[in-house]
Amino acid sequence: MPVITCIDDLKRLHRKRTPKMFYDYAESGSYTEQTFRENTSDFAQIRLRQKVAVDMTGRSTRSTMLGEEVAMPVALAPVGLTGMQRADGEIKAARAAAKFGVPFTLSTMSICSIEDVAAHSDAPFWFQIYTLTDDDFNKRILERARAAGCSALVITVDLQLLGQRHKDLKNGLTAPPKFTLPVLADLATKWRWGIEMLGTKRRFFGNIVGHVSGVEDPSRLSSWTAEKFDQALNWDRIQRLMEMWGGKVILKGILDAEDAEMAAKVGADAIVVSNHGGRQLDGALSSIRVLPEIVAAVGERTEVWLDSGIRSGQDVLKALALGAKGVMIGRAYIHGLGAMGEPGVTAALEVIRKELDTSMALCGERRVADLRRENLLVPKGFFEAYE
Numbered sequence: 583m584p585v586i587t588c589i590d591d592l593k594r595l596h597r598k599r600t601p602k603m604f605y606d607y608a609e610s611g612s613y614t615e616q617t618f619r620e621n622t623s624d625f626a627q628i629r630l631r632q633k634v635a636v637d638m639t640g641r642s643t644r645s646t647m648l649g650e651e652v653a654m655p656v657a658l659a660p661v662g663l664t665g666m667q668r669a670d671g672e673i674k675a676a677r678a679a680a681k682f683g684v685p686f687t688l689s690t691m692s693i694c695s696i697e698d699v700a701a702h703s704d705a706p707f708w709f710q711i712y713t714l715t716d717d718d719f720n721k722r723i724l725e726r727a728r729a730a731g732c733s734a735l736v737i738t739v740d741l742q743l744l745g746q747r748h749k750d751l752k753n754g755l756t757a758p759p760k761f762t763l764p765v766l767a768d769l770a771t772k773w774r775w776g777i778e779m780l781g782t783k784r785r786f787f788g789n790i791v792g793h794v795s796g797v798e799d800p801s802r803l804s805s806w807t808a809e810k811f812d813q814a815l816n817w818d819r820i821q822r823l824m825e826m827w828g829g830k831v832i833l834k835g836i837l838d839a840e841d842a843e844m845a846a847k848v849g850a851d852a853i854v855v856s857n858h859g860g861r862q863l864d865g866a867l868s869s870i871r872v873l874p875e876i877v878a879a880v881g882e883r884t885e886v887w888l889d890s891g892i893r894s895g896q897d898v899l900k901a902l903a904l905g906a907k908g909v910m911i912g913r914a915y916i917h918g919l920g921a922m923g924e925p926g927v928t929a930a931l932e933v934i935r936k937e938l939d940t941s942m943a944l945c946g947e948r949r950v951a952d953l954r955r956e957n958l959l960v961p962k963g964f965f966e967a968y969e
């Protein structure tokens with residue numbers, strides 16, 4: 583087993599072991615990738631304030647998210663096509679999360695179906711819905727998530743249409759891949775992936791195939807779904823969806839204080855300050871830059887979480903110190919999965935937990951709930967740079 587010291591180690595292995603089209607699918611942003619890059623470079627601008635000679639015994643990263651006990655306030659974000667990064671990827675990630683004690687979120691665009699993940703994982707998970715124009719589909723998928731025991735619904739509000747990611751077009755991304763010459767040449771060096779993939783039947787969009795009529799070529803479902811995304815989604819429809827669900831709701835993809843106000847008004851139990859990992863509106867600000875304004879606006883009324891750009895426990899610390907009650911990670915765990923399957927996801931979580939714990943201690947703090955703005959050094963004007 584390779585020595586894993588940081589998320590970058592997992593990223594290198596992910597790249598080496600996974601077909602190019604799926605690695606690229608994960609490791610890209612939309613258009614010029616400005617927002618994708620700034621998600622991480624903005625985190626890097628914020629520094630930590632060292633405090634010495636503080637008793638650091640009895641530390642804990644434990645917390646709660648939506649009232650659920652968590653080993654650290656870090657949830658696995660919904661990531662489409664996870665079962666293409668590694669065979670049965672969603673099941674592996676859900677199991678690793680359950681054992682570690684953090685929430686896992688299953689995407690509508692997953693390869694393993696809701697029922698399949700529920701049957702192979704011990705803990706309840708969250709389900710993320712992309713609303714389609716097909717209201718019957720929306721209703722049925724909520725019923726399926728409820729029947730599978732999903733403990734919260736994540737409604738993603740920043741993807742009514744797809745931001746273009748150039749590499750996906752150039753690579754001819756499909757799930758499963760079509761065996762063109764370049765794909766075959768690439769697969770020749772990714773034998774581990776191929777062998778595992780031959781051993782599973784889970785190679786199509788499990789939540790959709792067999793649940794929507796009139797679909798002949800399942801690999802084309804990505805474009806099919808892009809056409810079927812509900813571009814008319816608005817706050818009324820979101821509210822109706824929340825009523826249909828009837829349980830806890832997380833609204834994911836908020837980047838603006840006015841939108842956060844609306845989310846609080848419709849009764850979201852939590853919101854995720856997110857730009858979809860830089861995959862949607864290129865040119866939008868990084869989520870860490872807008873976090874404090876959103877916490878100030880709605881932090882008393884709803885739990886505010888953040889994702890986009892978290893690659894270390896230090897990043898988690900920064901988000902918590904700026905008022906987030908929790909975070910989600912996408913690529914950080916996908917790198918782990920692509921690198922080493924289930925143990926890789928565990929390794930990613932372990933790396934982040936240790937980094938968070940050590941950095942917290944060196945900042946003179948013992949509990950995540952105690953982290954606050956004073957633990958950070960932020961460049962002058964950082965949060966006021968844009969208006």
Ligand SMILES: Cc1cc2nc3c(=O)[nH]c(=O)nc-3n(C[C@H](O)[C@H](O)[C@H](O)COP(=O)(O)O)c2cc1C
Nearest residue numbers: 608659660661662689738858859890891911912913
């Ligand atoms: C490969 C990939 C696929 C994604 N698919 C979905 C999805 O199906 N649903 C969704 O709500 N968000 C999706 N996201 C966004 C993530 O949930 C999350 O917002 C993002 O990854 C956070 O940024 P990070 O990767 O820098 O941590 C996806 C992200 C990636 C990288």
